[in-house]
Amino acid sequence: MTQPAKIHVSSEPVSRLSDVKSSAKPSVVRTFLRGRGSSAIADGTFKVLVFLCALSIFGIVFLIAYELVSRSQLTLSKFGLSFFFRSAWDPVNGDFGALPFIFGTLMSSFLALLISVPFALGVAIFLTEMCPKWLRGPLSFLTELLAAIPSVVYGLWAIFVLIPILRDNVNPKLTFTLGWTGFFGGSNAGYSMLAAGVILAIMILPIISSLTREVMTSVPMVQREGVLALGATRWEMIRIGVLRNARIGIVGAIILGLGRALGETMAVTMVIGNRPEIVKSLLAPGYTMASVLANEFSEATDDLYLSALIEIGLALFLVTIVVNACARVLVWAVTRGAPARVA
Amino acid sequence: MGVGIEVSDLNAWYGTNHTLQEIQLTIPANHATALIGPSGCGKSTFVRCLNRMHETNPIARVTGKVLINDVDIYADASPVEIRRRVGMVFQRPNPFPTMSIYDNVASGLKLNGFRSRRVLDEVVERSLRQSALWEEVKDDLKKKSGASLSGGQQQRLCIARALAVDPEVMLMDEPASALDPVSTAKIEDLIFELKSQYTIVIVTHNMQQAARVAENTGFFLMGKLIEFDSTHKIFTNPHDKRTEDYITGRFG
């Protein structure tokens, strides 16, 4: 410890590094490092590898599109575009028309938006502008949780809780009060378009709400402060300072919710009743594109049947891509490319 | 064991910004050279050209010749090889937060594939002693993370890390500007000790610091090297009027 060659804290003016210089260690390090060479090959290989990983994303999309298109050729050539405008579903005789399913998908999604959007916006406004700090964490945790619950679990709950409630309590009241409109009549089995709309609404609400919140919080504080300084009430501040700036993103959030509703499979299949008919009453069973795929795909025996189903899948694929692309563009426009944390 | 640096016709761009213009300079070996000048004059860009860090930015560009020990660092070697021979200490201490003190100091070697435990132990101790940190951390080498030290200690850790790879040149970009006076004094003492073994180039805003540690000083202004001479001459009898204005505090 007191060997004079050892170096102490540099409070002493005389440099003793010359003692260290005499040891052979530095040259070992230097020689080693000199021998490492440039890492150009390893660097290049690494860059190529990660680039290939990134390309795989394109590859996946391309692959899906390719398979869907090539495997639906049979019905594409047989029925052409009329496939989507006919009401027929007769696997035995090879007659296929997807209109009931398209109707079902659109109707259930539209219903879901109708129910969920007002609530989603209300929740988003509350959480962003009015919620006390201590409540914000638990509530947003709850929202995230609900967005992550699997579809089949929602479906399970819907079968044993939602459908009985609808069938026994809600539907009779609806028929009684609004039956004259024609939307609430007929048989009341519980398994219905309405049930599908409600469960979809519950499922897409957290998504619309979270994304709306993200869009609203990305509006800078100065916008709010500026409006408040002019003497606005709280609602006016929200309306003018926040919503007006964020409305493009909010539309995007809603469209994203729509995209999710269009493709939702399990929960809908479990409650919609699975009957390929176009009926006015919301209390009647229906069928969606995703549901018919889930129910009948593994039983498709002949190639034409399979082709018809795959063509429905192709339509679903294209529609959801377009809807999601539009939604993302709108949300990006407001949040400037910050990645959305919503699945 | 120091190396001389010869810079000729060095130009650097940052996008369309011509940040360095026609720099000609010879930095003597085994001495400390200070580079002074007002903010934005290009002195930081200059040192980053000496270890090819400037070009890591996609919009950066460099032309000219830089010889370190007769090796043209742009034409004759790859950036990675050069950076192993020219060490750098940055303005804000940046130890690796997920590594212990030991691993931080050894990182330059370990991450280049060095395996021998015994030699690593010796190198780590040597480097920490050189940077005057050994006594303070020798008992916690593997237990404490690099980021758990104080600011001054972190900077000395970064110096030790740079020294561990036994570079020929040490570049220091305002190494003490983020530190308190006591740590600053310790760092200046370090530079004083290290310069007999390495060629040191130190960028500084602090003219007293330049006067204390460096034998030679260069004055940069708006991308040009205005004057380069012994520190004594620069601070007592500068040749160029702009140098004199800066020294006397008329601007910057």
Added chain:
Amino acid sequence: MAAHTMRPPLRASSVNVFTRRMKSGIVSGLAVLATIIVVAPLIAILFYLLKQGVTSLNWDFFTKIPVPVGEKGGGMENAIVGSGVILAIASLIGIPLGIGAGIYLAEYAGETRIGNLVRFTADVLNGVPSIVMGIAIYALIVLPQKHFSAFAGGVVLGVMMVPTVTRTTEEMLRMVPHAIREAALGLGVPTWRSVLTITLRTASAGIVTGCMLAFARVAGETAPLLFTAFGNAFRSTSLNEPIAALPLQIFVYAVSPYDEWHRLAWAGALVLIVLIIASVALVRYVVSRGTLKGAS
């Protein structure tokens, strides 16, 4: 006359102010009401699920395979094991691809056009319905092989993991301060090594939780497995045969007419929910702490 009376006084009429304040109050009230209407039933759903699941959960659930219809008892051991097999394959595919793509986006592609294109495509891919993914993989793997398989199930779930893992990896890597990368570069560490051992390691906590989230998300997916893994009433670990999976089994049992199977479905749902809650909570915890361990 004093100067201040030369201009007409600026004063909102008191009626106007009252109406505006009323409006604001009503809207605020509606927002609160909306939140209550949404939150209360949603909490009720969660509790109902927990309650039903807990009463149905017992040790047999995890250790026994289903018994013939009509008999009591049995469990979902085969489905749990099956899910494990499928998810293992999925992770082997999805996590490396996703992390690689994330590294590319964060370290090499930055704000370039191709980088933005990759990001956009990943987000769009996220929105493709899982059943459509299942169809594509069915066409790609099941049709040529002429049989359902655990492998096909693993592939479809793995592919679904890629966009999520990519985006979270990129996000976490971007949070690593530039100074750390500069320090590594300044030492003459090769770029590939610096990215893997320094940047990636610094962001590792966040990246791991991102993978967990992707994992939990695909663990609950049913639709894509309907015609890839297909399901199996018995225990199987073979990659080339149909295999049971937890969400699949829940679906089959839920739509069946047997009470005993309903009970098992609730138990299975509980297992899934616990997994989800754990992942979401963990992700929030890690993100709130920041991804840099010990950074000052």
